[in-house]
Amino acid sequence: MRAATGNFAWVNTDRAMQFTQTTNRFIRQWAQPPELGGTGWTQAFSISVRHQDLMSIPDESLPGEVIWVPPPDHRHALTVHIVIARPDHPVLTLKSLLPVPLFTLADGRVVLLVVEKPVLVTDDQNEVLAATISKALELAPPDIDWQTVNAPRMLAVCETSDGGMSVWDLVLTVRGD
Secondary structure (H helix, E strand, O other), rough: OOEEEEEEEEHHHHHHHHHHOOOOOOEEEEOOOOOOOOEEEEEEEEEEEHHOOOOOOHHHHHOOOOOOOOOOOEEEEEEEEEEEEEEOOOOOOOOOOEEEEEEEOOOEEEEEEEEEHHHHHHHHHHHHHHHHHHHHHOOOOOOOHHHHOOOOOEEEEOOOOOEEEEEEEOOOOOOOO
């Protein structure tokens, strides 16, 4: 039996070719972490975004079905977790978490989006994220015309202690901004 994996990939081979000069869509793959205790839940992937990294998007550019979550307050971050749950396990009581069902997998497990209550981002965390952005800009190809890039963003990928995947969705503060 093949181990379940998580995939972080370009949306299609054309995008992969545009940014990597290969048709390999996979940016990163990882083994699915173990279930959380006897809950039947597996935390598959988490995305955190700080207040200062949010941006407005015109309604006409959004897909038909959008799930809106309240933005975090100044100096806070909001984290959403993609969770895989087995429906044959008992119901959990969640504190400060809001689960939203997304879809059902072929094996009957349910994929949920779980929104966590916003947390304060420490000065140390902000310094690490700022250094990560600076390093990414240093490594960026010198021929990028940043004036033509619409809302430059980056994902800072972190591996969790149980082998799961977590990312920070960050605005690229481009030189001269």
